Amino acid sequence: MAQPVTINVASTGRKITVPTGLFINNEFVPSVDSKETIEYVYVRMLREHPASREICDRCINPATEEVICSIVAGSEKDIDIAVAAARKAFKTTWGKNVTGFERSRLINKLADLIERDAQELAELEALNNGKPVKIARDFDIGDSVACLRYYAGWADKILGQSIEVDNKTKFAFTRHDPIGVCGQIIPWNYPINMWSWKVAPALACGCTIVMKPSEITPLTALKLSELVVEAGFPPGVINTVPSLGSVGGAALSSHKDVDKVAFTGSTVTGRRIMEAAAKSNLKKVSLELGGKSPNIVFESADLDQAANWVGLGILYNTGQDCTAGSRLFVQDTIYDKFIAIVVEKFKQMKIGDGFDEASGGGPVVSKMQYDKIFSFIESGKQEGAKAILGGEKRPGKGYFVDPTIFVDVTPDMKIVREEIFGPVLSVAKFKTEEEVIEIANDTAYGLGAGLHSNDANQCMRVSQALEAGTVWVNQYNILTNNVPFGGKKQSGIGRELGSYALEEYTSVKAIHWNYGEKLDWPL
Numbered sequence: 001m002a003q004p005v006t007i008n009v010a011s012t013g014r015k016i017t018v019p020t021g022l023f024i025n026n027e028f029v030p031s032v033d034s035k036e037t038i039e040y041v042y043v044r045m046l047r048e049h050p051a052s053r054e055i056c057d058r059c060i061n062p063a064t065e066e067v068i069c070s071i072v073a074g075s076e077k078d079i080d081i082a083v084a085a086a087r088k089a090f091k092t093t094w095g096k097n098v099t100g101f102e103r104s105r106l107i108n109k110l111a112d113l114i115e116r117d118a119q120e121l122a123e124l125e126a127l128n129n130g131k132p133v134k135i136a137r138d139f140d141i142g143d144s145v146a147c148l149r150y151y152a153g154w155a156d157k158i159l160g161q162s163i164e165v166d167n168k169t170k171f172a173f174t175r176h177d178p179i180g181v182c183g184q185i186i187p188w189n190y191p192i193n194m195w196s197w198k199v200a201p202a203l204a205c206g207c208t209i210v211m212k213p214s215e216i217t218p219l220t221a222l223k224l225s226e227l228v229v230e231a232g233f234p235p236g237v238i239n240t241v242p243s244l245g246s247v248g249g250a251a252l253s254s255h256k257d258v259d260k261v262a263f264t265g266s267t268v269t270g271r272r273i274m275e276a277a278a279k280s281n282l283k284k285v286s287l288e289l290g291g292k293s294p295n296i297v298f299e300s301a302d303l304d305q306a307a308n309w310v311g312l313g314i315l316y317n318t319g320q321d322c323t324a325g326s327r328l329f330v331q332d333t334i335y336d337k338f339i340a341i342v343v344e345k346f347k348q349m350k351i352g353d354g355f356d357e358a359s360g361g362g363p364v365v366s367k368m369q370y371d372k373i374f375s376f377i378e379s380g381k382q383e384g385a386k387a388i389l390g391g392e393k394r395p396g397k398g399y400f401v402d403p404t405i406f407v408d409v410t411p412d413m414k415i416v417r418e419e420i421f422g423p424v425l426s427v428a429k430f431k432t433e434e435e436v437i438e439i440a441n442d443t444a445y446g447l448g449a450g451l452h453s454n455d456a457n458q459c460m461r462v463s464q465a466l467e468a469g470t471v472w473v474n475q476y477n478i479l480t481n482n483v484p485f486g487g488k489k490q491s492g493i494g495r496e497l498g499s500y501a502l503e504e505y506t507s508v509k510a511i512h513w514n515y516g517e518k519l520d521w522p523l
Protein backbone atom coordinates (compact mmCIF):
# COMPACT_ATOMS: atom_id res chain seq x y z
CA MET A 1 0.00 0.00 0.00
CA ALA A 2 1.17 3.54 -0.76
CA GLN A 3 0.87 5.69 2.35
CA PRO A 4 -1.62 8.58 2.40
CA VAL A 5 -0.52 12.05 3.50
CA THR A 6 -2.36 14.42 5.80
CA ILE A 7 -2.45 17.99 4.57
CA ASN A 8 -3.12 20.84 6.98
CA VAL A 9 -5.22 23.52 5.34
CA ALA A 10 -3.98 26.50 7.31
CA SER A 11 -6.80 28.85 6.29
CA THR A 12 -9.63 26.60 7.50
CA GLY A 13 -7.88 24.50 10.12
CA ARG A 14 -9.04 21.39 8.26
CA LYS A 15 -6.86 18.31 7.90
CA ILE A 16 -7.33 16.49 4.59
CA THR A 17 -5.96 13.01 4.08
CA VAL A 18 -4.98 12.32 0.49
CA PRO A 19 -3.94 8.98 -0.95
CA THR A 20 -0.58 9.28 -2.67
CA GLY A 21 -0.40 6.05 -4.65
CA LEU A 22 -1.69 4.95 -8.01
CA PHE A 23 -5.32 3.86 -7.89
CA ILE A 24 -5.58 0.48 -9.62
CA ASN A 25 -8.18 -2.21 -8.97
CA ASN A 26 -9.71 -0.14 -6.16
CA GLU A 27 -6.44 0.00 -4.23
CA PHE A 28 -3.80 2.67 -3.80
CA VAL A 29 -0.52 1.06 -4.79
CA PRO A 30 3.08 2.20 -5.29
CA SER A 31 4.62 2.34 -8.74
CA VAL A 32 6.06 -1.01 -9.81
CA ASP A 33 9.24 0.77 -10.86
CA SER A 34 9.79 2.04 -7.34
CA LYS A 35 12.59 4.60 -6.79
CA GLU A 36 13.81 4.41 -10.33
CA THR A 37 10.57 5.88 -11.43
CA ILE A 38 10.95 8.98 -9.32
CA GLU A 39 14.38 9.61 -10.73
CA TYR A 40 13.13 8.93 -14.23
CA VAL A 41 10.17 11.24 -13.79
CA TYR A 42 12.37 13.98 -12.44
CA VAL A 43 14.70 13.83 -15.42
CA ARG A 44 11.78 13.78 -17.84
CA MET A 45 10.11 16.70 -16.12
CA LEU A 46 13.21 18.82 -16.43
CA ARG A 47 13.47 17.97 -20.08
CA GLU A 48 9.83 18.84 -20.66
CA HIS A 49 9.66 22.00 -18.59
CA PRO A 50 13.24 23.21 -18.08
CA ALA A 51 12.06 26.53 -16.65
CA SER A 52 10.23 25.01 -13.73
CA ARG A 53 12.58 22.82 -11.73
CA GLU A 54 10.72 23.50 -8.56
CA ILE A 55 7.56 21.66 -9.58
CA CYS A 56 9.33 18.36 -10.35
CA ASP A 57 7.31 15.59 -8.76
CA ARG A 58 5.64 17.73 -6.15
CA CYS A 59 2.30 19.52 -5.95
CA ILE A 60 2.61 23.22 -5.25
CA ASN A 61 0.11 25.64 -3.73
CA PRO A 62 0.20 28.45 -6.32
CA ALA A 63 -0.95 31.07 -3.81
CA THR A 64 2.00 30.51 -1.49
CA GLU A 65 4.50 28.64 -3.70
CA GLU A 66 4.78 26.04 -0.92
CA VAL A 67 5.03 22.32 -1.58
CA ILE A 68 1.79 20.60 -0.56
CA CYS A 69 3.03 17.00 -0.82
CA SER A 70 4.76 14.53 -3.13
CA ILE A 71 2.84 11.76 -4.80
CA VAL A 72 3.75 8.63 -6.68
CA ALA A 73 4.26 9.28 -10.38
CA GLY A 74 3.27 6.35 -12.54
CA SER A 75 5.44 4.77 -15.21
CA GLU A 76 4.64 3.11 -18.53
CA LYS A 77 4.55 -0.25 -16.71
CA ASP A 78 2.01 1.13 -14.27
CA ILE A 79 -0.13 2.20 -17.21
CA ASP A 80 0.09 -1.38 -18.55
CA ILE A 81 -1.11 -2.71 -15.21
CA ALA A 82 -3.96 -0.21 -15.02
CA VAL A 83 -5.04 -0.98 -18.59
CA ALA A 84 -5.03 -4.71 -17.81
CA ALA A 85 -7.20 -4.05 -14.74
CA ALA A 86 -9.60 -1.98 -16.83
CA ARG A 87 -9.73 -4.68 -19.52
CA LYS A 88 -10.48 -7.38 -16.97
CA ALA A 89 -13.29 -5.32 -15.44
CA PHE A 90 -14.68 -4.58 -18.89
CA LYS A 91 -14.87 -8.31 -19.64
CA THR A 92 -16.22 -9.44 -16.29
CA THR A 93 -17.94 -6.96 -13.98
CA TRP A 94 -18.69 -3.98 -16.22
CA GLY A 95 -19.19 -3.53 -19.98
CA LYS A 96 -22.03 -5.73 -21.17
CA ASN A 97 -22.06 -7.66 -17.88
CA VAL A 98 -23.97 -5.07 -15.91
CA THR A 99 -27.32 -3.47 -16.62
CA GLY A 100 -27.81 0.19 -17.35
CA PHE A 101 -29.95 0.40 -14.19
CA GLU A 102 -27.01 -0.75 -12.07
CA ARG A 103 -24.59 1.63 -13.79
CA SER A 104 -27.05 4.43 -13.17
CA ARG A 105 -27.35 3.52 -9.48
CA LEU A 106 -23.59 3.55 -8.97
CA ILE A 107 -23.04 6.82 -10.85
CA ASN A 108 -25.80 8.46 -8.78
CA LYS A 109 -24.20 7.13 -5.61
CA LEU A 110 -20.86 8.63 -6.64
CA ALA A 111 -22.59 11.97 -7.29
CA ASP A 112 -24.14 11.85 -3.80
CA LEU A 113 -20.75 11.20 -2.19
CA ILE A 114 -19.10 14.06 -4.07
CA GLU A 115 -21.95 16.34 -2.98
CA ARG A 116 -21.47 15.18 0.63
CA ASP A 117 -17.73 15.95 0.51
CA ALA A 118 -18.01 19.11 -1.62
CA GLN A 119 -16.42 21.44 0.95
CA GLU A 120 -13.40 19.21 1.56
CA LEU A 121 -12.90 18.57 -2.15
CA ALA A 122 -13.22 22.30 -2.86
CA GLU A 123 -10.54 23.12 -0.31
CA LEU A 124 -8.20 20.54 -1.79
CA GLU A 125 -8.90 21.87 -5.28
CA ALA A 126 -8.23 25.43 -4.10
CA LEU A 127 -4.98 24.35 -2.48
CA ASN A 128 -3.62 22.55 -5.53
CA ASN A 129 -5.10 24.66 -8.35
CA GLY A 130 -5.44 28.06 -6.67
CA LYS A 131 -9.07 28.76 -7.56
CA PRO A 132 -11.40 30.22 -4.92
CA VAL A 133 -12.94 27.60 -2.61
CA LYS A 134 -16.45 28.97 -3.12
CA ILE A 135 -16.12 28.73 -6.92
CA ALA A 136 -14.66 25.23 -6.74
CA ARG A 137 -17.52 24.15 -4.45
CA ASP A 138 -20.50 25.89 -6.07
CA PHE A 139 -19.51 25.78 -9.74
CA ASP A 140 -16.82 23.16 -10.46
CA ILE A 141 -18.15 20.59 -8.00
CA GLY A 142 -21.81 21.62 -8.28
CA ASP A 143 -21.60 21.15 -12.04
CA SER A 144 -19.69 17.88 -11.67
CA VAL A 145 -22.40 16.41 -9.43
CA ALA A 146 -25.02 17.54 -11.97
CA CYS A 147 -22.96 16.03 -14.81
CA LEU A 148 -22.76 12.64 -13.08
CA ARG A 149 -26.51 12.70 -12.42
CA TYR A 150 -27.24 13.73 -16.01
CA TYR A 151 -25.31 10.73 -17.37
CA ALA A 152 -26.70 8.42 -14.68
CA GLY A 153 -30.01 9.24 -16.34
CA TRP A 154 -28.65 8.10 -19.70
CA ALA A 155 -27.16 4.78 -18.52
CA ASP A 156 -30.35 2.76 -19.09
CA LYS A 157 -31.21 4.61 -22.31
CA ILE A 158 -28.27 3.73 -24.53
CA LEU A 159 -30.48 2.50 -27.34
CA GLY A 160 -29.94 1.24 -30.86
CA GLN A 161 -32.39 1.28 -33.74
CA SER A 162 -34.64 -1.28 -35.35
CA ILE A 163 -34.35 -0.94 -39.14
CA GLU A 164 -36.71 -2.39 -41.74
CA VAL A 165 -34.78 -4.00 -44.62
CA ASP A 166 -37.71 -5.59 -46.41
CA ASN A 167 -41.12 -6.50 -45.10
CA LYS A 168 -40.99 -10.27 -45.55
CA THR A 169 -37.64 -11.85 -44.78
CA LYS A 170 -35.16 -9.49 -43.21
CA PHE A 171 -34.66 -6.75 -40.74
CA ALA A 172 -31.67 -5.24 -39.01
CA PHE A 173 -31.03 -3.68 -35.67
CA THR A 174 -28.17 -1.78 -34.09
CA ARG A 175 -26.62 -2.03 -30.66
CA HIS A 176 -24.61 0.79 -29.15
CA ASP A 177 -21.90 -1.23 -27.47
CA PRO A 178 -19.50 0.32 -24.96
CA ILE A 179 -16.30 1.07 -26.83
CA GLY A 180 -14.11 -0.62 -24.22
CA VAL A 181 -11.13 0.60 -22.21
CA CYS A 182 -10.80 4.39 -22.28
CA GLY A 183 -7.70 6.42 -21.52
CA GLN A 184 -8.74 9.82 -20.21
CA ILE A 185 -6.12 12.57 -20.02
CA ILE A 186 -7.22 15.72 -18.24
CA PRO A 187 -5.69 19.15 -17.57
CA TRP A 188 -5.14 21.26 -14.49
CA ASN A 189 -7.59 24.15 -15.06
CA TYR A 190 -10.73 22.28 -13.92
CA PRO A 191 -9.38 19.10 -12.30
CA ILE A 192 -12.66 17.85 -10.77
CA ASN A 193 -14.92 19.19 -13.50
CA MET A 194 -12.91 17.69 -16.37
CA TRP A 195 -12.74 14.40 -14.43
CA SER A 196 -16.55 14.36 -14.29
CA TRP A 197 -17.06 15.36 -17.94
CA LYS A 198 -14.90 12.40 -18.94
CA VAL A 199 -15.86 9.78 -16.37
CA ALA A 200 -19.66 10.25 -16.37
CA PRO A 201 -20.49 9.46 -20.04
CA ALA A 202 -17.88 6.69 -20.19
CA LEU A 203 -19.40 4.91 -17.18
CA ALA A 204 -22.94 5.46 -18.42
CA CYS A 205 -22.05 3.69 -21.68
CA GLY A 206 -20.35 0.79 -19.87
CA CYS A 207 -16.71 1.67 -20.55
CA THR A 208 -13.87 1.20 -18.11
CA ILE A 209 -11.32 3.91 -17.47
CA VAL A 210 -7.66 4.67 -16.93
CA MET A 211 -7.58 8.29 -15.87
CA LYS A 212 -4.39 10.36 -16.07
CA PRO A 213 -4.81 13.61 -14.18
CA SER A 214 -2.45 16.51 -14.80
CA GLU A 215 0.86 16.15 -12.99
CA ILE A 216 0.28 19.68 -11.67
CA THR A 217 -3.10 18.95 -10.03
CA PRO A 218 -3.47 15.23 -9.25
CA LEU A 219 -4.76 15.52 -5.68
CA THR A 220 -8.51 15.72 -6.20
CA ALA A 221 -8.50 12.86 -8.72
CA LEU A 222 -6.92 10.70 -6.01
CA LYS A 223 -9.41 11.89 -3.41
CA LEU A 224 -12.29 11.13 -5.81
CA SER A 225 -10.86 7.62 -6.21
CA GLU A 226 -11.64 6.96 -2.54
CA LEU A 227 -15.25 7.82 -3.29
CA VAL A 228 -15.23 5.42 -6.25
CA VAL A 229 -14.55 2.60 -3.78
CA GLU A 230 -17.13 3.89 -1.30
CA ALA A 231 -19.77 4.11 -4.03
CA GLY A 232 -19.25 0.40 -4.71
CA PHE A 233 -17.79 0.33 -8.23
CA PRO A 234 -16.16 -3.04 -8.97
CA PRO A 235 -12.33 -3.06 -8.98
CA GLY A 236 -10.77 -1.96 -12.26
CA VAL A 237 -13.74 0.07 -13.56
CA ILE A 238 -12.07 3.40 -12.77
CA ASN A 239 -8.28 3.47 -12.36
CA THR A 240 -6.20 6.60 -11.80
CA VAL A 241 -2.51 6.87 -12.65
CA PRO A 242 -0.95 10.24 -11.85
CA SER A 243 2.02 10.58 -14.17
CA LEU A 244 3.85 12.98 -16.44
CA GLY A 245 2.21 13.61 -19.78
CA SER A 246 5.24 12.39 -21.69
CA VAL A 247 5.18 9.15 -19.67
CA GLY A 248 1.66 8.11 -18.65
CA GLY A 249 -0.22 10.25 -21.20
CA ALA A 250 1.98 9.08 -24.05
CA ALA A 251 1.73 5.45 -22.89
CA LEU A 252 -2.07 5.61 -22.89
CA SER A 253 -2.20 7.26 -26.32
CA SER A 254 0.00 4.61 -27.90
CA HIS A 255 -1.32 1.63 -25.93
CA LYS A 256 -2.46 -1.26 -28.11
CA ASP A 257 -5.15 -2.34 -25.65
CA VAL A 258 -6.78 1.05 -25.14
CA ASP A 259 -9.84 1.50 -27.35
CA LYS A 260 -10.32 5.23 -26.98
CA VAL A 261 -8.50 8.29 -25.69
CA ALA A 262 -10.37 11.36 -24.51
CA PHE A 263 -8.21 14.42 -23.98
CA THR A 264 -8.52 18.02 -22.84
CA GLY A 265 -5.48 20.26 -23.07
CA SER A 266 -3.22 22.06 -25.49
CA THR A 267 -3.41 21.73 -29.27
CA VAL A 268 0.26 20.71 -29.38
CA THR A 269 -0.37 17.74 -27.10
CA GLY A 270 -3.64 16.90 -28.88
CA ARG A 271 -1.70 16.55 -32.11
CA ARG A 272 0.79 14.19 -30.41
CA ILE A 273 -2.03 12.07 -29.02
CA MET A 274 -3.68 11.74 -32.41
CA GLU A 275 -0.39 10.77 -33.99
CA ALA A 276 0.26 8.15 -31.29
CA ALA A 277 -3.26 6.76 -31.74
CA ALA A 278 -2.75 6.52 -35.49
CA LYS A 279 0.63 4.83 -35.14
CA SER A 280 -0.55 2.27 -32.56
CA ASN A 281 -4.01 0.74 -32.93
CA LEU A 282 -6.07 3.53 -34.54
CA LYS A 283 -7.99 3.98 -31.31
CA LYS A 284 -10.86 6.44 -31.31
CA VAL A 285 -9.76 9.91 -30.21
CA SER A 286 -11.69 12.91 -28.92
CA LEU A 287 -9.82 16.16 -28.36
CA GLU A 288 -10.90 19.31 -26.57
CA LEU A 289 -8.11 21.78 -27.29
CA GLY A 290 -7.12 25.41 -27.22
CA GLY A 291 -8.95 28.52 -28.29
CA LYS A 292 -8.63 32.21 -29.08
CA SER A 293 -12.28 33.04 -28.85
CA PRO A 294 -13.80 36.30 -30.11
CA ASN A 295 -16.36 38.26 -28.09
CA ILE A 296 -18.19 40.90 -30.15
CA VAL A 297 -20.12 43.88 -28.80
CA PHE A 298 -22.46 45.66 -31.25
CA GLU A 299 -23.79 49.16 -30.71
CA SER A 300 -27.34 48.01 -29.83
CA ALA A 301 -26.15 45.83 -26.91
CA ASP A 302 -27.00 46.44 -23.27
CA LEU A 303 -23.52 47.77 -22.49
CA ASP A 304 -23.55 47.20 -18.76
CA GLN A 305 -24.60 43.58 -19.18
CA ALA A 306 -22.21 43.04 -22.10
CA ALA A 307 -19.33 44.28 -19.93
CA ASN A 308 -20.25 41.76 -17.22
CA TRP A 309 -20.22 38.91 -19.72
CA VAL A 310 -16.93 40.12 -21.21
CA GLY A 311 -15.54 40.01 -17.66
CA LEU A 312 -16.81 36.49 -17.08
CA GLY A 313 -15.43 35.51 -20.47
CA ILE A 314 -11.82 36.47 -19.79
CA LEU A 315 -11.51 36.61 -16.00
CA TYR A 316 -13.32 33.41 -14.99
CA ASN A 317 -10.79 30.90 -13.63
CA THR A 318 -8.24 33.71 -14.04
CA GLY A 319 -8.48 33.28 -17.80
CA GLN A 320 -7.31 29.65 -17.64
CA ASP A 321 -10.21 28.51 -19.71
CA CYS A 322 -10.23 26.95 -23.15
CA THR A 323 -13.18 29.14 -24.14
CA ALA A 324 -11.74 32.36 -22.66
CA GLY A 325 -13.11 35.30 -24.67
CA SER A 326 -9.64 36.71 -25.16
CA ARG A 327 -10.29 38.82 -28.29
CA LEU A 328 -12.81 41.60 -27.73
CA PHE A 329 -14.24 43.45 -30.74
CA VAL A 330 -16.22 46.62 -30.04
CA GLN A 331 -18.21 48.64 -32.59
CA ASP A 332 -16.61 52.03 -33.19
CA THR A 333 -19.74 54.05 -32.25
CA ILE A 334 -19.72 52.79 -28.65
CA TYR A 335 -16.04 51.98 -28.28
CA ASP A 336 -14.90 54.68 -25.83
CA LYS A 337 -17.97 54.41 -23.64
CA PHE A 338 -17.86 50.62 -23.51
CA ILE A 339 -14.13 50.34 -22.77
CA ALA A 340 -14.54 52.77 -19.87
CA ILE A 341 -17.24 50.51 -18.39
CA VAL A 342 -15.11 47.38 -18.90
CA VAL A 343 -12.09 48.96 -17.20
CA GLU A 344 -14.18 49.95 -14.18
CA LYS A 345 -15.66 46.44 -13.92
CA PHE A 346 -12.25 44.78 -14.20
CA LYS A 347 -10.89 46.99 -11.43
CA GLN A 348 -13.60 45.60 -9.13
CA MET A 349 -12.40 42.03 -9.66
CA LYS A 350 -10.26 40.84 -6.79
CA ILE A 351 -7.59 38.31 -7.69
CA GLY A 352 -6.32 36.84 -4.45
CA ASP A 353 -5.85 33.76 -2.31
CA GLY A 354 -8.55 31.19 -3.04
CA PHE A 355 -9.23 30.88 0.69
CA ASP A 356 -10.17 34.58 0.92
CA GLU A 357 -13.96 34.85 0.51
CA ALA A 358 -13.53 38.17 -1.32
CA SER A 359 -11.44 36.65 -4.13
CA GLY A 360 -13.24 36.36 -7.45
CA GLY A 361 -10.20 34.67 -8.98
CA GLY A 362 -7.09 32.96 -7.63
CA PRO A 363 -3.48 32.79 -8.75
CA VAL A 364 -2.65 31.03 -12.00
CA VAL A 365 -1.82 27.40 -11.50
CA SER A 366 1.98 27.25 -11.75
CA LYS A 367 5.22 29.11 -12.21
CA MET A 368 5.26 27.79 -15.76
CA GLN A 369 1.87 29.31 -16.52
CA TYR A 370 2.79 32.57 -14.74
CA ASP A 371 5.99 32.92 -16.80
CA LYS A 372 4.13 32.10 -20.00
CA ILE A 373 1.48 34.77 -19.35
CA PHE A 374 4.07 37.44 -18.58
CA SER A 375 6.07 36.57 -21.65
CA PHE A 376 2.89 37.24 -23.68
CA ILE A 377 2.35 40.51 -21.83
CA GLU A 378 5.92 41.56 -22.67
CA SER A 379 5.46 40.60 -26.30
CA GLY A 380 2.25 42.69 -26.45
CA LYS A 381 4.13 45.71 -25.16
CA GLN A 382 7.04 45.16 -27.52
CA GLU A 383 4.77 44.77 -30.52
CA GLY A 384 3.12 48.13 -29.81
CA ALA A 385 -0.10 47.25 -27.97
CA LYS A 386 -1.02 49.55 -25.09
CA ALA A 387 -1.85 48.08 -21.66
CA ILE A 388 -4.62 50.29 -20.24
CA LEU A 389 -5.01 48.05 -17.19
CA GLY A 390 -2.70 45.60 -15.42
CA GLY A 391 0.28 44.16 -17.21
CA GLU A 392 2.64 44.48 -14.24
CA LYS A 393 3.97 41.88 -11.81
CA ARG A 394 2.91 42.06 -8.17
CA PRO A 395 5.58 41.92 -5.48
CA GLY A 396 5.59 38.98 -3.06
CA LYS A 397 4.77 35.31 -3.20
CA GLY A 398 2.15 33.60 -5.33
CA TYR A 399 1.46 33.35 -9.04
CA PHE A 400 -1.01 36.25 -9.14
CA VAL A 401 -1.77 37.96 -12.44
CA ASP A 402 -4.02 41.02 -12.39
CA PRO A 403 -6.67 41.61 -15.08
CA THR A 404 -4.87 43.05 -18.07
CA ILE A 405 -6.39 44.91 -21.03
CA PHE A 406 -4.50 45.67 -24.23
CA VAL A 407 -5.83 48.17 -26.77
CA ASP A 408 -4.34 49.28 -30.11
CA VAL A 409 -3.81 45.66 -31.06
CA THR A 410 -3.31 44.49 -34.64
CA PRO A 411 -4.30 41.09 -36.07
CA ASP A 412 -0.71 39.88 -36.48
CA MET A 413 0.34 40.36 -32.83
CA LYS A 414 1.21 37.27 -30.79
CA ILE A 415 -1.26 38.28 -28.06
CA VAL A 416 -4.02 38.26 -30.68
CA ARG A 417 -3.08 35.03 -32.41
CA GLU A 418 -1.95 32.67 -29.63
CA GLU A 419 -3.70 31.21 -26.62
CA ILE A 420 -2.43 32.95 -23.46
CA PHE A 421 -4.55 31.14 -20.86
CA GLY A 422 -4.51 34.06 -18.46
CA PRO A 423 -6.59 37.16 -17.65
CA VAL A 424 -5.32 39.10 -20.66
CA LEU A 425 -7.81 40.75 -23.03
CA SER A 426 -6.94 42.26 -26.43
CA VAL A 427 -9.39 44.84 -27.71
CA ALA A 428 -9.97 46.02 -31.27
CA LYS A 429 -12.49 48.37 -32.89
CA PHE A 430 -14.69 47.49 -35.88
CA LYS A 431 -17.13 49.36 -38.11
CA THR A 432 -19.40 46.83 -39.79
CA GLU A 433 -20.89 43.40 -39.15
CA GLU A 434 -19.19 41.95 -42.25
CA GLU A 435 -15.82 43.26 -41.14
CA VAL A 436 -16.08 41.83 -37.61
CA ILE A 437 -17.17 38.39 -38.84
CA GLU A 438 -14.09 38.29 -41.04
CA ILE A 439 -11.65 39.24 -38.27
CA ALA A 440 -13.37 37.11 -35.62
CA ASN A 441 -12.94 34.04 -37.85
CA ASP A 442 -9.33 34.90 -38.65
CA THR A 443 -7.87 32.31 -36.27
CA ALA A 444 -6.70 28.71 -36.35
CA TYR A 445 -9.07 27.95 -33.49
CA GLY A 446 -12.84 27.50 -33.34
CA LEU A 447 -13.93 26.70 -29.81
CA GLY A 448 -16.11 29.51 -28.48
CA ALA A 449 -17.44 32.86 -29.65
CA GLY A 450 -19.75 35.49 -28.15
CA LEU A 451 -21.88 38.30 -29.49
CA HIS A 452 -23.89 40.99 -27.76
CA SER A 453 -26.65 42.79 -29.63
CA ASN A 454 -30.30 43.68 -29.22
CA ASP A 455 -31.03 43.13 -32.90
CA ALA A 456 -32.42 39.59 -33.18
CA ASN A 457 -31.78 39.33 -36.89
CA GLN A 458 -28.18 40.35 -36.36
CA CYS A 459 -27.80 37.76 -33.58
CA MET A 460 -29.07 35.05 -35.92
CA ARG A 461 -26.86 36.15 -38.84
CA VAL A 462 -23.68 36.51 -36.82
CA SER A 463 -24.10 33.35 -34.71
CA GLN A 464 -24.52 31.44 -37.95
CA ALA A 465 -21.40 33.01 -39.50
CA LEU A 466 -19.01 32.53 -36.58
CA GLU A 467 -16.75 29.50 -36.94
CA ALA A 468 -16.98 27.97 -33.46
CA GLY A 469 -18.36 24.91 -31.74
CA THR A 470 -20.19 27.09 -29.20
CA VAL A 471 -21.61 30.57 -29.81
CA TRP A 472 -23.02 32.56 -26.91
CA VAL A 473 -25.58 35.29 -27.62
CA ASN A 474 -25.91 38.00 -24.95
CA GLN A 475 -23.99 35.85 -22.47
CA TYR A 476 -20.62 34.10 -22.31
CA ASN A 477 -18.97 30.98 -20.84
CA ILE A 478 -22.18 29.37 -19.66
CA LEU A 479 -22.35 25.63 -20.30
CA THR A 480 -24.97 23.10 -19.29
CA ASN A 481 -24.64 19.35 -19.14
CA ASN A 482 -27.37 18.63 -21.70
CA VAL A 483 -25.87 20.84 -24.45
CA PRO A 484 -22.90 19.55 -26.48
CA PHE A 485 -19.50 21.19 -26.23
CA GLY A 486 -16.46 20.96 -28.49
CA GLY A 487 -14.45 22.68 -31.16
CA LYS A 488 -14.02 23.29 -34.86
CA LYS A 489 -10.73 23.81 -36.71
CA GLN A 490 -7.72 23.28 -34.41
CA SER A 491 -9.86 23.45 -31.26
CA GLY A 492 -10.73 19.81 -31.37
CA ILE A 493 -12.53 16.75 -32.54
CA GLY A 494 -15.67 15.23 -31.06
CA ARG A 495 -18.15 16.52 -28.52
CA GLU A 496 -18.45 16.34 -24.77
CA LEU A 497 -21.69 16.78 -22.80
CA GLY A 498 -25.24 16.16 -23.92
CA SER A 499 -26.35 13.06 -25.77
CA TYR A 500 -23.54 13.72 -28.28
CA ALA A 501 -20.89 12.57 -25.78
CA LEU A 502 -22.45 9.11 -25.77
CA GLU A 503 -21.32 8.67 -29.37
CA GLU A 504 -17.72 9.09 -28.19
CA TYR A 505 -17.99 6.10 -25.87
CA THR A 506 -20.03 3.68 -27.95
CA SER A 507 -19.39 1.58 -31.00
CA VAL A 508 -22.38 0.90 -33.24
CA LYS A 509 -22.89 -2.72 -34.21
CA ALA A 510 -25.34 -3.57 -37.00
CA ILE A 511 -27.02 -6.97 -36.83
CA HIS A 512 -28.65 -8.21 -40.05
CA TRP A 513 -31.34 -10.83 -39.39
CA ASN A 514 -32.74 -13.20 -41.98
CA TYR A 515 -36.04 -14.88 -41.09
CA GLY A 516 -37.18 -16.07 -44.51
CA GLU A 517 -34.87 -15.68 -47.49
CA LYS A 518 -33.38 -18.90 -48.90
CA LEU A 519 -30.06 -18.57 -50.67
CA ASP A 520 -29.81 -20.42 -54.01
CA TRP A 521 -26.58 -22.32 -54.64
CA PRO A 522 -24.30 -22.20 -56.64
CA LEU A 523 -24.11 -18.41 -56.93
Ligand SMILES: NC(=O)C1=CN([C@@H]2O[C@H](COP(=O)(O)OP(=O)(O)OC[C@H]3O[C@@H](n4cnc5c(N)ncnc54)[C@H](O)[C@@H]3O)[C@@H](O)[C@H]2O)C=CC1
Nearest residue numbers: 186187213214244245246249250265266269289290322421
Ligand atom coordinates in the same frame (compact mmCIF):
# COMPACT_ATOMS: atom_id res chain seq x y z
N1 LIG B 1 -8.03 23.26 -23.57
C1 LIG B 1 -7.78 23.37 -22.29
O1 LIG B 1 -8.68 23.32 -21.49
C2 LIG B 1 -6.36 23.49 -21.81
C3 LIG B 1 -5.40 24.14 -22.55
N2 LIG B 1 -4.14 24.25 -22.07
C4 LIG B 1 -3.15 25.01 -22.88
O2 LIG B 1 -1.93 24.31 -22.91
C5 LIG B 1 -0.89 25.14 -22.42
C6 LIG B 1 0.19 24.31 -21.77
O3 LIG B 1 -0.32 23.64 -20.61
P1 LIG B 1 0.08 22.12 -20.32
O4 LIG B 1 -0.32 21.75 -18.97
O5 LIG B 1 1.52 21.91 -20.68
O6 LIG B 1 -0.88 21.35 -21.38
P2 LIG B 1 -0.87 19.89 -21.89
O7 LIG B 1 -1.81 19.79 -23.04
O8 LIG B 1 0.52 19.41 -22.15
O9 LIG B 1 -1.45 19.06 -20.65
C7 LIG B 1 -2.74 18.54 -20.54
C8 LIG B 1 -2.67 17.06 -20.18
O10 LIG B 1 -1.97 16.38 -21.21
C9 LIG B 1 -0.94 15.57 -20.65
N3 LIG B 1 0.14 15.40 -21.63
C10 LIG B 1 1.23 16.18 -21.81
N4 LIG B 1 2.02 15.66 -22.79
C11 LIG B 1 1.40 14.56 -23.24
C12 LIG B 1 1.70 13.60 -24.25
N5 LIG B 1 2.80 13.67 -24.98
N6 LIG B 1 0.84 12.58 -24.46
C13 LIG B 1 -0.28 12.48 -23.74
N7 LIG B 1 -0.63 13.35 -22.75
C14 LIG B 1 0.20 14.38 -22.50
C15 LIG B 1 -0.55 16.32 -19.39
O11 LIG B 1 0.12 15.47 -18.50
C16 LIG B 1 -1.90 16.77 -18.89
O12 LIG B 1 -2.53 15.71 -18.20
C17 LIG B 1 -1.59 26.12 -21.49
O13 LIG B 1 -0.86 27.28 -21.33
C18 LIG B 1 -2.86 26.37 -22.26
O14 LIG B 1 -2.65 27.29 -23.29
C19 LIG B 1 -3.77 23.70 -20.88
C20 LIG B 1 -4.69 23.05 -20.10
C21 LIG B 1 -6.08 22.94 -20.49
Ligand code: BAL
Nearest residue numbers: 189264320321322323
Ligand atom coordinates in the same frame (compact mmCIF):
# COMPACT_ATOMS: atom_id res chain seq x y z
N1 BAL C 1 -14.50 25.71 -19.77
C1 BAL C 1 -14.59 24.46 -20.44
C2 BAL C 1 -13.52 23.49 -20.14
C3 BAL C 1 -12.10 23.92 -20.25
O1 BAL C 1 -11.75 25.08 -20.14
O2 BAL C 1 -11.25 23.07 -20.41
